[in-house]
Amino acid sequence: MTSRIPQAARRLNLCAAAALSLIGAAQAQTSDAPQALERIQITGSSIKRLAGETALPVSVVKSEDLEARGHTELKDLVLEMPQSLSLGTNSGAAGPMLNLRGLGAMRTLTLLNGRRMANEPLQDQYVSVNVIPRMALDRAETLRDGASSIYGSDAIGGVQNFWTYNTYKGRRLKVEWNQPEHSGGGETKAIGAILGVGDIGTDGWNAYVSLDHQRKSALFKIDRPELYDYSVLSAMGLGLLPDNKNPSPTANFGFSTSANSNYNPAFAAGCAAPYSLPTLGAGSVAATPTYTNAGCYRNPNYYDAVTDGSKITNVFAKLSWRINNAHSLSLEGLHSTFNVQKFRGMQTPGSTAPATTYSMPATSKYYPGKGITPAVKVVGSNTGSNSPAMYIDATKTPGTVSDLNMNNRTIYFVWGPAELGSAYRNDEQTNDRLVLSAEGTVAGFDYRVGLNYGKSLRDTRAGGGYILYSKAQEGFTKGILNPFGLQDAEGLAYLKSIEASDYTYRVNHAYNRSVDATLTRTLMELSGGPLVLAVSGELRRDSAKVDAAPLDYVAKDANGKYLIDAFGNVTKHDLVGETPTGVARDLSRDIKSAVIEVDAPVTRRWSLNAAVRSDTYNDLKTTTVNPKLSVRYQALDQLVLRGSANTGFRAPSIMDIQNPTPEVRSQLMDDPVLCPSATPTVANTGNPVNGYTRDQVCNVQTNYWTKSPDNSFLKPEKSKGWTVGLALEPTKGLLMTADYWGIRLTDMLGAVAIAEVQQQPAKYVQNIVRKADGTIDYIVASQANRGDTSIRGLDLSRSTAWPRPSARPPSSSKAPITRATASVPRRGARC
Template identity: 40%
Template sequence: MTQFQVRRGAQPFALSTVASAVCLLGLVAQAQAQTAAPAPAPTQTIERVEITGSIFKRLSDQTALPVSTIRAEEISARGHVELKDFLLELPESSTIGFYSGTVGTLINLRGLGQARSLTLMNGRRFANEPLTDQYVSANTVPKIAMSRVETLRDGASSIYGSDAIGGVQNYYTFQSFKGVKVKADMMQPQRRGGGDTLGYAVLAGVGDLGSQGWNIYGGFEYSKREVLFRRDRPELAGLDANGLPNTNLSPDLIAMGLAGSTDLTASTSSPANFLTTLGSNGVPNGTVYNPYATTGCTPPLSVRSSATALTCSLNQRNLDLSTYGNGTELMNWYGKGTLNLPGDHQVSLEVLHSANDILAYNSPVGTTNANYYLSLPKSSPWYPGGSGGVPVVRNAAGTVVVADANLASSPARLYLRWAPLDAGLPQLRDEHINERVVLASEGAFLGFDYRAGLNWGRAQRNTMRDKVYRTQALQTGLDNGTLNPFGIQNEAGMKYLRDNLIELDTRRKAQTTNSSVDLTLTRELMDLRGGPLRLGLGAELRRNVWQAWGYATNDVVVVPGAIQAANTTSAYLGKVPFTYSEAIPNSNQPDSTMNGRAVRKVNSVFAEVDAPVLKSLTLNAAVRADSYKYSHQTIKGVNPKIGVRYQPDRTWMLRASANTGFRVPSLPEVFGNAEEFRNSSIDDPLYCNSLTNTSNNPGLTTAQVCDFEVTQIVKSKSAGTTLKPEKSKAWTVGFGLQPSPDVTITVDYWSTMVRDVLGTVAIEQLLANYDKYAAQFIRRADGSIERVLNSKANAGDMRASGTDFSLKLRIKTADIGTFTPSLDVSYTNDIATRVVGTSEWVSALATSEPLGVSTQDGLTGNRATMHRWKHTASLSWRGGHWNWTLAQRYQSKLRDRNEPARVNAAGSEGARDVRPYESFNLTVGYNGFKGLRLTAGINNLFAENPPLTNNSRYQGYQTQIADVLGRSYRASAEYQF
């Protein structure tokens, strides 16, 4: 084990407690194997079962593919209250953790992107999350009915679809269940205030498949996690209870210059920033001002953008303005009925309904959108210098710089960048619904074993915003003097805002359906020296439908009338309330609607041959041909896969496989019209001298060209350009050792290359290669950048490689019970991207720096990170009615995203690392009462905080890889009768 670490160059981590225990117990096991007399094994029937990645049923250890299996009991024993926690600790996954947005929990195998990891249940697809039609949230899986999870750590599966470039995760439910099981779970952080979870579930079934030939069972589960605000963990933000900088707390934050710091951008604020002039295209431009900048703005709500700026900025690290984690409410209903028929046939019907609501508190939304600005007339009492008492803007010498109501030369209107906060934080509620019905049959017919199924699924996503205002109503209130954009409203202003507050505004709806029929035939053809030669043939016909109404992710224009039409024409879609319809009347408004409907038909045939040419050597070959038919084109692909397994005796084994795959563009990528707005602070590559932070253009100020905020519009389709499919090549090679029945070691090396990656070019690459992408920078008449356009395209290539290592032991003792240590390691050797037309590969390994190509399609930015070393270790013990498990998760360091000091706080610039992270979970169980199983545990036993990062997205702590709940206590009770 130590040699393996040194040879592979893994980061040293001083063999933590659990890892040391694993190695020590391995030596004990070896000694025990040499001295203990073998006990007589009980007679048992070994059943061949379906294994992920192959047509044929086989023993779980008879595969040439790297498949990891974990049972539901082990997931619970490791202290996982949610499947999110299980996915987060998988060494081979780069799953997003607590900071997971409003999509839900997504698997991201090998860091290749959620869209390239296929999520299945019982070997069949779900309907995809409908906004992007590219992935499935694990929250859809009914935990109460789950028996095991298999993760195929290999490339494109010839069985399930060649789009599974990163791998496949397959959730299996119980084949049958008899009796009643009820379960309750709770998880409470030691620090009160948010983030606690409560859940309960029931599962009941009747009938015995063996003796009666039938079984029916069904279950329901409910769980809720509370929102965790930053005010619940003030010491992690370097702030006191009032949200002000606190030098007595968080010395690590203070040392980095992050304690109490702000996101220093001169954009929206409360009080409002303003501009005084219009450009030739009718867009406000010029210098930005704020009446309260020289007096320090309104801390802690807002602070001065910089020591010299005449603007205010919202304190994005303010305890009341942001959260560490979203709230979720999950309900799953699941049922399955199975019937044995004469003639060796079995029919089953499976029904799922999942509803997952995610509540996010957004940062205050400004009232500016692309080319539309609210404005304040000079007649308003709240005009600077007017009767309302708003001060004028003065420079350091005390001279009035700009607008004053008492001066005839003052502008007639001020154009505002204002984020109204009088009603509190705006909320984003995402309702995810996923339904599935599967009718399946299997048995024997005309010498073939067959499996057939009808699969129908539908996914719906409804996005609602709460506590936002009607834009036209705000403008009316400014025009008539009711609203004050530069301070807290008086009684009349508050009443006006309350009367125009929008609650549960349905901004968009999206829906996908997946209908398919599949048939698989297998039979033995002849006997070879190692066993029967087996042939498998299969076909699948699928029909995917995507439809969407509304606007894209963070477009602040309000709901279009199409939502209202959808509510009146579709009973299903009409379940979400419709509030109002309003559009901003501006001819320059970008086209940001995502209304659309598209259909795709997928026809697939596949075959597999399994040839045990010798007792020790088995060859496997498979091929899949897919035809994706769109309304305007058909994309076809044929992808083979080969595998070999060599096992001369029971103590060791070699295996290898190679495959190709391809992933076609999703329906929204081809037909969608959505736009996602991303705000970034950039330097104009033409006119900003970044070294001196000054303007090279005499007609433009420094504020217009250096460190200014620009909106990047990321379009979901390629503006008429035909998108090609991604194409991949991957291979794995590995070996396994089993010197005794109680010791198993496996090592697998893997490598994947993906060409023509469907994604977007990172804005950093656009800026660095301005000559190539100049057309994507839309400039105003005066030459300043107005916005940046970016579209989905075949943006470049991606590669990744690494090694997986697994050690599993079982140590039986006569006096103190059985110990079961295990260690699973993923060592990533390389992951990198290159932009189309370039030869330079940009490494994404062990770094928080942005990639050249965004691989996380449908998610904002490049959130996934790949650590060089990740492992999960556990030590379990069972004796009598008691059991316990100590589990550890470890991730090696990252190179931090070292942003310029002027973007973050002073002192944060320069090379630094995000330190390694590890956490321990302890679980204790007791089953001494008939039918009752009690479990208690402590998560994050040593209250380890996430590591610090300069990346402004996380505002101090990197909550992507770990949450900030601190030490948490949990308990569960399960009763079965």
């Protein structure tokens, strides 16, 4: 993907949207004769059954139903689920993910074919739906209930289980193109294909492969002026120009390294549109502001994206064999790549740069008042040691007008490279998985075993629009770069030569290796059917790897030593806008799990299901035990009553519990104790207490840790959940459900927000680490077991089964499951 400087929007009168689906020849593996219903594994249980027999609230959506709804990606399914408060776009670099019950994506377990995948490696807590193979998808099942008794950690809010085709024979090609009604960006192009050969029934084998590829272009605010443009909003009575001075290509300058006394030679002429615009000045919206603190601000509409660009590619393949009609063996592989082109606006120096401002000597040809750059016009006292008001016109700044007294002083300013456009990073994620599985019957036992290997990689790169601080400063010192306007040919060539493009500054890995086995057997016959016992076990190793931060642009001290702190974090570097991160670590944990499940159809109408699971974590040195009981009562042929109760847990991630490297961030803030303010989260609004100066405790760049070097005190979250509901089918093809549910979380894991510390310093006094003189050294704002929370709700749904078209699509070898799998659920309501 390449950088883009957005152009003005052009309105289109019609919506241009097209989707083309080309279906090739397919050999249907079904017949016109009625098919027997097949028992399959349903999410939430280890025992195979008919889909309609479960007592748990499971939503099932077939892949053809997703297409009938007009879905172009699995994110659409996630967004339309009323139980999910999910990330709505690909603007997040981790991609869209499921967030059942609004408890956070880390409390919803995402599975592929009933098994775990490698987590997103940076946080190691969730899986993005972008890595699921869409063309190979048979159905998506959502368990709206806690499921730690079957799946272990992370299933507090529920489980999303994506099932690919068991077998597939035929071929299919799909092409999609979606164009917004207005031009400028946001276009989506996609192609998908699937090809399968072999008949598992007659040939004893089947193989198929699928491909999904999608590209989405970025959309910038400037291309939607009716939503974001300040002048348009102001004309509509909906907004005014902002009064904050932000870094812009027409730099505001001062005479100190903090550049806190700002002037701008381009202000009176309206700054340099569209890159920057004038402020109202003095923080005022009055008709005649005094402009004592005027300047130019960065036009966010020009640099900021509404949606980022993205690219998704998934390749999935599966090979299946049938052995002696009693056993089956399969090998499946997945390779997924997901790239987000994350636009971050124009980048300026931060606390980890050699300095937070640039400087320019009076010898530069661009020094104000030397000819190229006009002098700054001011009114009032102008001795060269004070800050007179900038002049704009006599009605707003009356008084004697003169040129600002520069005295050939070095000037300091915050500046960004306008001509390079919005800086963007390429967040490239890869998720690979290989599964070898077998199932069959031996000595009266049904068995299912599997070997699962998964790995994910996240490679974060400075894609374009980033520059090197030292080289930019050299350009200002030598008079090559102009901080007060667009560059000439020499300056533009120099600017492009100091751009850091396609530079990797952070790499993380995550791995998931496991072996699992399940045995099921009928113990006896009850009035309602067989009493079935299932016993499962799993050995799993989760691991994470962090690559060391690259040293290319890390600054050195006078002795030639890299500026890296005692923990291994980079403290000073030359790349403006991003910080090389990573301390080399290899982390792992071993989990041993065992599950016992019993399914008892006591009578034709009453059935019970009970399960209990234990998980032992070697790094936590603890074993959790989580039971679950569910009951189903067929009150009438058209009415089912159901309920369940369960406990659950979520273990702290490897990165939370084992990584001894603190993650340090910083921001300007007032000391909440020594510079108290009525608005403590707004910097420079407090006043110092006796014994301290404003420079010491007010508007100070303060470090805070979002990760601590020792998190051994963290405990697993625990939960208790329940559901009570019913399913009603008043007429054939119409199904309505209602489920009332509740979840209580204890020892809930969460980061302490820096704003909480600012607002409640007495409560978090232990989190504020101070130096010998009493000023803040750093603040700990990292993970902790923060307390308890409870949530309750009501799920309502209605689904209708419409007659299918006579033409048969390429089919799986499995028979239709139940009426529910052929339905088109409509969006329900949630209270």
